[in-house]
Structures are given as structure tokens and as C-alpha cells.
Ligand SMILES: Nc1ncnc2c1ncn2[C@@H]1O[C@H](COP(=O)(O)OP(=O)(O)O)[C@@H](O)[C@H]1O
């Protein structure tokens with residue numbers, strides 16, 4: 001469903017992605033690991049369509065379409081979801097209102113009718129319970145005053161409600177204690193399915209104990225320098241990124 | 250206010266110049282000759298069949314106005330207004346004998362208000378609000394064309410009628426209160442208004458009465474080169490309550506039109522007046538040509554103890570807005586509130602704010618101002634909070650937040666504080682922020698387009714003020730906030 005070929009991107013004349021190749025098929029979970037500054041978040045932002053980055057080479061096709069030609073909201077409506085490493089605050093906008101606006105904006109883009117409010121509320125309550133997101137949190141402004149763990153759970157809640165086909169999770173594990181990590185991982189695992197692809201970006205192997213990937217890739221200095229199965233993550237845990245940082249230098 | 254809802258559907262994706270209410274009603278009108286002199290003042294007064302005292306009051310104001318200069322301290326720029334090149338009176342032909350019953354109103358006028366989404370037929374209720382009734386006074390150029398629900402209101406003793414009618418039917422009330430809050434000589438525009446005021450609403454709520462429905466007035470400027478000088482007077486007698494809303498629209502024209510209103514509120518002991526405005530005058534086109542000059546004096550007098558006056562305004566229209574709804578906190582324990590959303594886009598200029606004058610003991614006031622600037626606009630909050638020597642225990646909390654969209658607009662905050670009583674406690678907070686690229690991207694990643702994202706973020710920013718609006722109007726006001734910023738990003 002996602003095919004990234006030789007992707008190069010730069011910011012302010014500084015090359016950051018330097019030839020990424022990655023194919024994600026429906027049902028697969030890919031983990032991307034790498035040292036800080038290797039370009040993991042940049043990759044996720046480029047996929048989601050942030051325009052601070054200039055694509056200098058390569059292509060990305062998504063469900064057979066040219067992803068790079070689409071506006072960010074079109075990508076979202078086509079089922080691409082990015083869980084942000086640093087979720088953004090929107091003061092004064094209740095999380096529930098935000099979710100409802102998002103769901104209906106996507107439906108509108110897809111030419112579907114708006115979801116009736118009772119149906120929507122029911123859907124959110126159900127998912128919120130699974131993720132231990134309280135009613136109170138749904139009433140609070142989007143990410144405002146949320147703890148690190150609450151922010152990440154709220155991201156996964158949004159993901160569950162929006163029901164995407166390709167999930168990109170950027171360091172969803174950072175800042176979570178072990179209990180929160182379990183809740184988040186359960187939420188993500190519940191979304192695993194034969195039609196859905198996932199790209200899990202993480203610095204640490206820890207998360208991958210709970211969300212077991214089909215493929216692991218090591219990103220270093222804007223390139224995927226190694227790929228393997230889930231055992232590669234364990235190996236990295238042992239040896240660290242030092243070898244790859246040296247590679248990049 | 251359904252007008253706004255409709256606008257959302259129709260104007261989606263259009264820029265500033267596609268102002269929804271910009272149509273002109275082709276209706277025969279009767280005008281006074283251009284320009285201003287004693288004869289024009291006499292003409293207006295005669296048209297309304299006013300008693301001698303009213304004419305004298307106007308003439309006195311006119312003579313004083315001749316010697317006044319336009320104020321220049323506001324942060325707005327505009328070419329000089331030629332006061333001799335304006336019509337001071339224009340009325341749809343058949344309506345100049347005062348307001349009619351609904352059946353007698355020119356169908357063309359009814360269609361105009363229908364297009365504006367304003368419910369003039371009494372059986373109409375606002376969409377989505379079960380059983381909510383809103384009484385409407387519809388003012389078209391210089392005259393009130395119809396007032397609805399008058400009889401039903403009269404049953405509880407509430408007087409709601411055009412001020413021109415009140416001069417005839419309740420002269421003792423008008424004489425007692427007119428000019429008692431905004432004196433004739435208060436300022437250039439108020440003095441001008443006192444000389445030539447045309448129509449507006451009069452409200453009297455008797456002692457102990459809670460007004461059974463929302464009252465509202467819709468002002469419509471239709472004719473070209475015509476000024477609108479509305480005059481509104483609201484009196485809440487002891488222990489009474491009223492919630493009142495005004496809405497305003499005008500056709501699109503490439504000339505600037507003058508709107509100089511005066512609104513006076515009087516709250517006696519234990520009375521409360523809630524006054525809400527949704528101001529959507531034509532703002533001019535994308536190049537800044539045309540639009541309404543909105544020079545307005547609004548003041549409330551908390552005359553009695555424990556009285557309360559609350560101003561809520563959503564200002565999205567007009568080329569220039571010069572407006573400072575204020576409260577004189579005269580009665581002990583009285584309270585004044587000012588909640589404002591001022592949105593400027595394109596070439597709009599807003600200089601608006603409030604004055605809270607604490608005279609009585611233990612008086613309190615609260616100011617929340619949300620300024621949103623986009624395009625090439627300029628948006629100034631100007632406020633004064635003062636405590637008189639006797640105002641022991643006076644308290645004020647002011648919060649002024651500015652939100653900027655883009656690089657070419659500007660926001661300014663000018664708070665004045667004067668305290669002559671050492672026990673007064675005044676607090677002021679101000680913030681300035683920008684809609685961040687991060688916020689926009691986050692929203693778009695979730696499926697909102699840029700304009701939906703801006704509307705959502707701005708509505709969040711304005712939430713505390715939107716919450717103050719009567720429920721019947723809040724939803725539509727939210728939509729208006731979004732519409733007025735269309736074309737502000739990207
Ligand atoms: N918007 C930006 N402007 C300037 N530099 C950026 C920007 N985004 C990323 N970078 C730089 O690109 C490199 C990769 O960053 P990032 O993708 O955040 O890495 P990671 O997520 O792997 O830690 C870093 O050196 C970072 O400073």
C-alpha cells in the first residue's frame with residue numbers, strides 16, 4: 001500500500017532524507033529505529049505532507065496514487081494517520097469537538113455523509129474506554145495540560161476513531177511509564193489487521209516487546225542502512241546505535 | 250441569525266469580497282436632501298411628527314455639533330468624511346408613517362429580511378431551538394419597518410418599540426432617560442447622532458419582570474450615500490432582567506458609509522441587562538474600497554445597587570470600527586462586564602474596547618477581549634478602568650488576548666488604569682500569539698482543510714466570549730467567526 005522509492009528531502013538546503021526505500025504491504029507492521037537526528041520524524045512529516053520540507057528526488061505511492069501530490073488533509077482522508085511525537089495544543093477546542101470535526105471533515109472529503117452525533121459519541125466512548133481515556137479528558141482542550149502519557153493516549157484514541165489504513169506512529173512510546181506503554185500498545189495491537197499497514201518509529205526496542213513488528217529497519221543519517229526481522233531490534237538493544245552513528249559520520 | 254448559517258453553506262471557500270449580505274433592495278425611498286443644517290434636523294423631526302421638546306433637543310445638539318471636531322486619537326486612518334455630502338434621512342416610501350403591522354409591510358422588505366435570515370413572521374422560530382421566540386425590531390435605513398411580538402410582550406408590561414414611536418407613546422420615559430447616560434455633548438459622533446438620530450429600539454422592562462423572550466434589533470443600511478444614526482434606549486427597572494441582541498448588515502458599495510449609533514442602557518437596583526452585538530456591516534472589498542465607518546457610542550449606567558450590565562460583542566464587519574461599550578458602575582455592588590471578539594481581515598481597522606468607571610462601593614468589572622487580526626488589518630484594544638475616590642473595594646480583571654494570522658496585520662493593546670482609591674484591585678493580563686504552522690498542520694493531518702483549521706483554532710481562542718452569547722445565537726456566531734477569516738491563510 002505504501003511504496004517509498006529513493007526519497008530525498010531537505011530543509012533549508014540541508015539534506016535530511018538521503019534516499020529512502022521502503023515498502024509496506026497491508027497487514028504488515030514495520031518498525032523504524034535509529035539514533036536521534038537520523039531523520040525519523042522528518043520521514044513521518046514528509047509522508048503526512050508538511051510543507052517545510054523540499055522533496056528533491058524520489059517518489060511515494062500510496063494505494064497506487066502519488067502521495068506527494070496530495071494535500072495533507074487529502075492524505076488523511078485517504079487513510080493516512082500520523083501520531084505525532086509532540087502532539088500539538090489547541091486551546092479552547094474540546095478534544096471531543098476536535099475529533100468530531102476531524103471525522104466529519106474526512107467524511108466530507110470522501111463524499112460521505114456526516115456522522116450523526118449520537119453514533120459518533122457512542123464510537124468515541126467505546127474507544128476511549130479501551131484506551132482508558134476519561135470523559136473529562138474528552139472535554140478538555142486538545143492536548144492542553146495533558147501529561148505526556150495522556151497526550152499519547154489521546155493520539156491513539158484519535159487514530160482508533162479515525163480508522164486509518166496506514167498508521168505512522170512517531171515515538172509514541174517516549175515519555176510513557178510501563179503501565180501507559182501497555183495501554184498504548186494494546187490500543188495499537190487492537191488496530192492491527194489484514195488491511196492495515198503500520199510504521200512504528202521508535203528510538204528504543206522496549207515498545208517492540210509489546211507491538212511485535214514484522215520488519216525492522218535502521219535509519220541512520222537519512223538512509224535505511226539495515227533491515228531485518230524482529231530480532232534486529234533485540235540486537236540493537238544489545239549493541240546500541242554507535243555502529244550506525246559511525247556509519248553516518 | 251439563520252442568515253449566518255446559510256452563509257456558511259453559500260460562502261464557503263470565497264474571499265472577503267464575497268460578502269453575503271451585499272445585495273441591494275430596489276425599493277422606492279424618500280430622502281431628505283443631502284447635507285446637514287437646521288432645516289434637515291427640522292425635516293427629520295417633522296417626518297416623525299415629534300413634539301416640540303424633541304425638536305429642541307435635536308437643534309441644541311446640532312448647534313453644539315457645529316463647533317466640535319472629529320476625534321483623532323484612535324488608531325484608525327481614513328480620508329475626511331464630507332458631512333455635507335450625505336443623506337441624513339432615507340425611508341422606504343410607505344413606511345414613513347411609522348411601523349406597520351406585518352400584513353402591511355411591503356413584500357419587498359419582507360423578502361429582504363428573509364434573505365438576511367431574520368425571522369419577521371411571528372410564527373417563525375429559530376432553527377434548532379425548540380420554542381425559542383425572539384422579538385425583532387427591523388430598522389431599514391432611517392426607519393423601523395416592523396416590530397414583532399409587541400402584543401405578547403405588552404402582556405408582561407414590557408415595552409419594545411421603535412424609539413420614534415416611544416417618543417409619541419411614552420414621552421415621559423424618553424424625556425427622563427434619553428441623553429442621561431450619553432450626554433448630548435459626549436463626543437462628536439454622539440452629538441451628531443443626537444441631532445439627526447433616525448430610528449432604533451426602545452425597551453422598558455418594568456419592576457420585577459424577567460423579559461419572557463430575547464429582544465433583538467436588525468439594522469440594515471440599504472440606500473447609498475446614506476448615514477444611519479440609530480438610537481437605542483434600554484431601561485431595566487428594579488429587579489428586572491432583559492437580554493437584547495443587535496445585528497447589522499449593509500449592501501456592498503464602493504463608497505464608505507457612515508453609521509454613528511448611540512446606545513444607552515440604564516439598570517436600576519438589582520436589575521440586569523445583557524446586551525449582545527453581532528456586527529457584520531460590509532467590511533469593504535479585498536483592496537479596501539468601500540465599507541461601513543462604524544463610529545458608535547455605547548454606554549450602560551448601573552444606576553442602582555446590585556445592578557449588572559454585560560456587553561458581549563462579536564465584531565467582524567465594517568471598514569472602520571470605533572466603539573467602546575462602557576459601564577458606569579454607580580450603584581454599590583454593581584457589576585459591569587465586557588466580552589469582545591473583534592476580528593479584522595483584509596484592510597479593516599478596528600479600534601475598540603471598553604471603559605469601566607467604578608464610582609460605587611464594592612463594584613466589580615470583568616473584561617475579556619479577544620482580538621483576531623488577519624490580512625492587512627489593524628486591530629487595537631483600547632480600554633480604561635478607573636476607580637473614583639469613593640469606590641472602595643472596586644475590583645477589575647482584564648484579559649486581553651490577540652491572535653495574529655499572517656505577517657501583514659497588526660495588533661495593539663492600550664490599557665489605561667486610573668485609581669483614586671487605594672483599596673481598588675485592578676488586574677490586567679495580555680497575551681499575543683500567532684496561529685502556528687504546527688497547529689495548522691496538526692489539524693490538516695486530521696483531515697481539516699486550511700480554512701476549517703483556522704475557524705476551529707480561532708473559535709477555540711474566542712471560546713470564553715462565545716460562551717457569553719445567548720444560546721440561540723452562539724452557533725451562528727461561531728460560523729461567522731470562521732467565515733470572516735476566509736482567505737486569511739495560504
Ligand atoms: N524544520 C526543520 N528545520 C531545520 N532542521 C530540521 C527541521 N526538521 C528536522 N531538522 C533537522 O533534521 C535532522 C533530523 O531530524 P528529525 O527528523 O527530527 O530526527 P529524529 O526524529 O530521527 O530524531 C536533525 O538534524 C534536525 O535538526
Ligand SMILES: [Mg+2]
Pocket residue numbers: 040041042085170171
Ligand atoms: Mg523524532
